């Protein structure tokens with residue numbers, strides 16, 4: 036059986052973790068890095084994980100896509116705030132008839148990728164992962180790790196489980212990563228936003244962890260109202276999020292270890308926030324379908340203010 040080759044575009048908390056797991060399972064993986072390049076080229080990757088720590092002393096590290104080989108599957112794992120770079124980064128490294136696997140949070144990113152590369156399959160993956168980069172080349176995997184993935188088609192029409200999805204699923208399963216194929220990527224993306232929109236947004240605006248947001252009756256109500264508004268956004272694009280799913284997300288978060296969301300970590304570290312992909316694209320998509328997501332737009336406006344002030 037021919038083994039697929041993988042490229043990791045952005046070797047941080049998520050890309051470093053999944054890339055290392057794939058490499059450990061025996062696949063050839065090529066990593067694009069920026070500030071960690073020298074360290075990782077010389078010393079490899081350290082993965083500290085709740086499922087077992089491991090190190091990869093030698094990895095294929097690059098600081099320039101032009102030096103990377105073309106790969107069967109390219110994993111997009113930059114922050115979405117860097118996606119303007121994809122126009123230059125993606126075309127040189129994805130094989131003709133290859134696959135781009137977008138593992139970022141947010142909505143409509145696959146549509147942006149489809150504008151950049153032709154004759155490739157684009158798959159979106161929703162990652163239920165709690166991972167942080169704690170030092171150059173050093174990833175701390177705290178919890179979870181499962182992925183749900185679906186293939187993108189023009190306008191997010193649902194196309195069921197494709198051959199490319201089966202191939203990626205097999206590689207990830209073989210690497211010990213739990214992965215679930217989805218019939219409908221757009222529904223999957225909206226469902227992930229049921230979590231990301233309230234918790235990422237409120238954690239920054241209210242300076243709070245998930246457990247604090249759930250312990251207070253007022254903020255818990257705010258979270259729930261926002262979840263319902265995400266469901267209204269999904270409905271505006273023809274996707275139904277069942278009431279039981281919202282309850283499941285609330286219960287899931289109550290049971291979670293107290294968690295500082297990825298957006299809160301970015302804010303505390305003065306890094307740009309993924310506001311457009313997680314908040315802007317959803318309310319604009321709903322607005323284009325004639326539905327106003329008032330509370331989400333309100334979060335968006337506050338986050339834009341905070342992001343700009345932080346960067347000043």
Ligand SMILES: NC(=O)C1=CN([C@@H]2O[C@H](COP(=O)(O)OP(=O)(O)OC[C@H]3O[C@@H](n4cnc5c(N)ncnc54)[C@H](OP(=O)(O)O)[C@@H]3O)[C@@H](O)[C@H]2O)C=CC1
Nearest residue numbers: 045046047048049068069070112113139140162164165166
């Ligand atoms: N971390 C998690 O647990 C989860 C993350 N996600 C999503 O995954 C995506 C990635 O997040 P995460 O891994 O946490 O982010 P990180 O910031 O940890 O990783 C992004 C990496 O991209 C690198 N990078 C940035 N610009 C370039 C460039 N020009 N060339 C090469 N490398 C570059 C950064 O390097 P440098 O540090 O040098 O800038 C960094 O290591 C986001 O969309 C996030 O929302 C989704 C679910 C869970």
Ligand SMILES: CC(C)(CO)C(=O)C(=O)O
Nearest residue numbers: 162163164165230296297
């Ligand atoms: C849902 C969660 C916590 C893990 O996937 C996440 O996406 C985040 O922190 O941004």
